[in-house]
Amino acid sequence: MVHVNENFLKLPESYLFSEIARKVNEYQAAHPEADVIRMGIGDVTLPLPQAVIEALHKAVDDMANSNEFHGYGPEQGYAFLRDTIVRNDYTERGIEIHSDEVFISDGSKSDTGNFGDILGTDNIIAVTDPVYPVYVDTNVMGGRAGELLDGKWSEIVYLPCVSENGFVPSLPDRKVDVIYLCYPNNPTGTTLTREQLKVWVDYALENKALILFDAAYEAFVSDDTIPHSIYEVEGARKCAVEFRSFSKTAGFTGLRCGYTVVPKEVMAYRKDGERVMLNRLWNRRQCTKFNGTAYIIQRAAEAVYSKEGKAQIREMLNYYMNNARVMKEGLLAAGLEVFGGDNAPYLWLKTPKGISSWTFFDRLLHELNIVGTPGVGFGPSGEGYFRLTAFGDKARTAEAMERIRTWKI
Ligand code: MLT
Numbered sequence: 001m002v003h004v005n006e007n008f009l010k011l012p013e014s015y016l017f018s019e020i021a022r023k024v025n026e027y028q029a030a031h032p033e034a035d036v037i038r039m040g041i042g043d044v045t046l047p048l049p050q051a052v053i054e055a056l057h058k059a060v061d062d063m064a065n066s067n068e069f070h071g072y073g074p075e076q077g078y079a080f081l082r083d084t085i086v087r088n089d090y091t092e093r094g095i096e097i098h099s100d101e102v103f104i105s106d107g108s109k110s111d112t113g114n115f116g117d118i119l120g121t122d123n124i125i126a127v128t129d130p131v132y133p134v135y136v137d138t139n140v141m142g143g144r145a146g147e148l149l150d151g152k153w154s155e156i157v158y159l160p161c162v163s164e165n166g167f168v169p170s171l172p173d174r175k176v177d178v179i180y181l182c183y184p185n186n187p188t189g190t191t192l193t194r195e196q197l198k199v200w201v202d203y204a205l206e207n208k209a210l211i212l213f214d215a216a217y218e219a220f221v222s223d224d225t226i227p228h229s230i231y232e233v234e235g236a237r238k239c240a241v242e243f244r245s246f247s248k249t250a251g252f253t254g255l256r257c258g259y260t261v262v263p264k265e266v267m268a269y270r271k272d273g274e275r276v277m278l279n280r281l282w283n284r285r286q287c288t289k290f291n292g293t294a295y296i297i298q299r300a301a302e303a304v305y306s307k308e309g310k311a312q313i314r315e316m317l318n319y320y321m322n323n324a325r326v327m328k329e330g331l332l333a334a335g336l337e338v339f340g341g342d343n344a345p346y347l348w349l350k351t352p353k354g355i356s357s358w359t360f361f362d363r364l365l366h367e368l369n370i371v372g373t374p375g376v377g378f379g380p381s382g383e384g385y386f387r388l389t390a391f392g393d394k395a396r397t398a399e400a401m402e403r404i405r406t407w408k409i
Contacts, residue, residue: 007143016133016377017041020361024371037400039388040371042186042345044251046319048300049312052250055303059296070295075287077104077259081298085259088305089244095231101263101279103286104293104301106256108216108245112180113138114289115212115241115260118281119268123177128169129158130187130378130385132214135180151380160381161188163350167339168196171203179204181230182214184221187378187387188348189324189340191226197233204239210268210278211240216258219249219317221343237263241278248345248391250304250313257293257301320345323397324390330401331388345390348375352409360386368403 014022020040028036048056062068076082082099090097105111113134121143127135136156139145146155157176159169167190169181181200184191204211213230221228230236242261246252262282267275293301303309324341331338337350351360357374364370364386375385390397 005141007141007145010145010148011137011140012148015137016373020371020373020377023361024365027365034369036365036369036371037392037396037403038371039392039397039400040373042248042389042391043253044248044320044391045393046251046316048251048255049304049309049316051303051306051309051312052300055299055306056296059299062299063296073292073295073298075290075292076100076283077102077293078295078298081302082259084302084305085244090229090231093228093232095229096237097231097261097263101261103260103262103282104298105258105260105286105290106293107247107252107258108214108243108260109134111243111258111260112212112214114285115282116142116144117285117289118278119178119210124155124157124175126157126159126172126176126179127379128161128181128185129380130161130375130382131180132182132186133378135212136379151376158379158381161185161190162381163337163339166190167348168192171199175207176209177207178210178212180212180214182216184217184226184344185340185346186214186217186344187346187373187375187382188385189342189344189346189387190348191221191223191343193225194227194233197227197230201230201233201236201239205235208267208269209239210266211236212243213240214243216243216245217248217344217346218244219313220321220345222321223343226343231261231263238265238267241266241282246301246304249317250301250309251316252297252301255297255300257297319394320390323392323394326394326397327388327390327401330398330405334401334405334407336404341390347388347390349386349388351375351384351386354384355409357383357386363409368400368407370400370403 082102086099125139145153157172161167161169167188218228230240245258262279264279266278327347328341339348341347357376361374373387375382
């Protein structure tokens with residue numbers, strides 16, 4: 001008799017963004033005339049930069065030519081891309097990272113979700129709350145979460161990030177082994193300074209803990225006091241793994257490419273205390289379970305770092321951050337309390353009059369035809385909050401703000 005992994009049965013029936021898509025599709029089917037503006041899932045709307053398109057065309061032509069054809073690639077990614085990443089994202093910023101510490105993948109969602117494969121099931125996991133649901137759901141699947149009681153997993157340590165603490169998580173009051181940090185933060189759009197991040201690096205070093213640092217939104221940082229990488233903090237090479245993505249930086253949500261940095265100094269421990277290099281285990285895991293990102297996609301990612309690519313991407317990022325500015329001004333003008341949106345493409349607002357996150361979602365959809373994401377979907381401390389993304393079309397974003405401004409909440 002075949003048995004299921006019963007951990008999967010503990011999960012809520014559907015993934016947050018699938019549930020939202022279902023509700024929106026249902027509404028749209030019942031109201032085909034409704035002009036719905038989507039500011040829910042953080043999916044980009046601008047087409048790919050020209051430099052990326054040209055690299056894709058060229059790479060497709062390579063595949064038609066017997067001298068340039070590429071079959072199975074290295075599971076870790078091609079050297080041309082790993083070297084380019086190291087030079088541009090790390091060396092030029094004064095950070096020591098080596099090419100064999102970089103693993104190219106199909107995106108950070110997969111990597112943050114899969115990383116648990118190489119970690120023991122008895123680790124105590126800490127997450128900031130609210131949090132990107134992938135970190136929690138994959139630990140449920142991996143058997144590290146315990147039971148769901150009143151919206152919280154019994155074995156997960158939640159680090160509340162709310163307006164009262166300025167969305168800065170405090171150190172846990174019990175010892176934890178793995179800490180997920182995402183900065184600039186999804187969903188709150190808030191950031192940590194180098195000093196605030198150092199508190200976590202010091203904690204991890206003292207407690208032999210591991211930080212899984214999701215930097216998918218680093219390209220949106222414009223303030224110099226905010227780190228782009230956790231490796232800007234001394235000691236992080238010994239305790240942190242970093243996830244990066246081309247999805248939001250370069251419009252790759254439909255192409256799929258990201259990378260994970262696992263420095264060779266990052267260790268985990270066997271039960272007998274012997275140290276094990278996580279770089280070696282992640283490499284082993286990828287070689288077995290992942291056949292590499294497609295050659296043409298890696299060539300497209302390489303083009304992101306060309307002179308033209310960099311300029312075109314800057315323009316895209318400015319476009320989205322201009323949306324974020326318009327949104328912040330619009331929401332404030334509507335009398336709402338708003339956070340984030342300065343160095344991140346997400347705006348996090350407090351629902352007015354104590355309205356619950358899901359009621360706010362329903363009212364926004366039904367009364368204004370705007371889709372957002374209920375804060376509680378990201379964790380219990382997200383109740384009473386709501387997320388909007390800045391990845392929309394400029395005119396539609398302005399239209400959404402106009403609808404909110406004149407709304408009788
Ligand atoms: C989000 O909306 O939180 C993200 O777009 C989802 C993702 O990157 O998987």
